[in-house]
């Protein structure tokens with residue numbers, strides 16, 4: 001114990017502390033100055049985004065399986081720890097050999113700047129916050145080190161001697177802690193100030209709030225009565241915007257001014273075109289309910305949502321651009337550098353793939369792609385649902401690869417048939433007698449024609465299907481179960497519109513979507 005307290009008061013621990021204070025200065029100064037630059041250009045966001053770009057499929061799969069939609073919070077926590085450790089090491093190195101410390105700080109600065117300038121839609125000038133932050137960190141590190149060096153030679157057991165020792169070590173120690181405290185307070189103020197300033201400077205959220213959506217030329221088909229499962233507790237058939245799952249690689253949500261938004265359509269086309277947001281507002285828009293699904297959704301998972309989308313059929317845009325013979329894919333790219341490869345014919349057929357500007361009667365929420373995203377019935381989001389879309393390149397699968405295809409996922413992603421049990425919940429305790437079982441099933445563009453339930457190893461029994469709204473939306477179901485006391489397993493499987501029964505073959509999400517039957521364990525009392 002005594003040893004530990006002495007070590008904590010010794011040079012190594014204090015040098016590490018100085019390193020952490022200097023790192024806090026780098027990040028917070030960059031955050032403050034970054035309020036005047038592209039949001040994505042601050043060190044933490046840029047480093048995190050670069051890390052995401054290097055994510056192999058198994059790691060993405062693991063992160064989503066473990067942290068779900070909190071995967072970004074987990075990434076920040078991991079990064080925070082790494083930076084903390086590196087800062088400690090840098091502090092100690094700088095204390096022992098200043099030149100080496102400087103080299104370390106400059107190296108980290110270089111890594112930060114490199115990750116900033118290689119982000120999509122980031123200008124070279126956006127490196128300025130990180131550069132100034134690095135210099136500020138270096139200055140602070142030097143100031144703190146000077147205080148520490150003045151305490152040399154370090155008393156053998158600082159705690160024992162401090163009291164009776166000469167004045168010098170005690171005052172320098174106090175000076176060191178004062179300087180560190182002031183640094184920490186300044187860093188905290190700069191970071192908070194930077195946050196508030198960027199929020200105040202951003203008017204995109206406000207512009208979205210006052211945007212009036214046009215009414216569609218073709219309204220959505222009325223939702224028939226009875227789409228909701230009879231079992232209480234099943235997900236609402238329409239997912240409210242604030243409950244809609246969110247999956248993307250964007251650590252800071254792109255803020256795009258709709259007035260400046262443009263979509264470039266090019267590649268293997270007879271006619272290159274550029275669409276503005278006003279062009280979309282003026283076009284003949286359609287509205288329809290479509291269920292989106294994420295390829296990373298595990299069996300029984302909740303990375304799926306159903307909304308009413310307002311937008312322009314991509315078919316109409318392609319008609320203007322006139323794809324050349326030989327083209328078989330459209331590579332859509334977002335403002336932040338994500339891309340998806342979608343088969344050309346899927347965007348041209350009558351499934352109404354669209355450039356969406358509205359979600360459940362509102363402009364797209366910022367997190368869901370404001371001002372414009374793609375919505376393509378029948379395909380997983382990673383190969384179709386590009387948010388913040390700014391570029392459509394008509395090309396060939398043989399010639400271009402999309403973001404996740406480059407990282408080990410499939411180049412195509414038709415949605416697999418899936419039945420989900422939502423009530424009772426896994427590991428629930430329920431009273432014996434009649435128990436309402438229910439959930440949601442989907443097989444977009446094929447539709448759901450049957451859902452069956454199996455209790456333990458009993459026979460597969462047809463569940464009651466709720467009304468089908470369309471083949472591109474999910475379909476709910478319910479099942480009345482006479483539950484007997486003891487532990488039981490509830491399984492569900494769906495049959496799609498082609499007559500194919502959902503496969504029981506277990507597959508992980510990588511590379512093209514999970515499969516298998518969900519099994520829910522409940523205890524009946």
Ligand SMILES: Nc1nc2c(c(=O)[nH]1)N[C@H]1C(S)=C(S)[C@@H](COP(=O)(O)O)O[C@H]1N2
Nearest residue numbers: 245246247248249294334338381382385387
């Ligand atoms: N720009 C961008 N668009 C993107 C992604 C992304 O990472 N970046 N992720 C895709 C994936 S994997 C899915 S499942 C859907 C999710 O859309 P949502 O967040 O609105 O539910 O968006 C797609 N569009």
Ligand SMILES: [Mo]
Nearest residue numbers: 294295381382
């Ligand atoms: Mo996804």
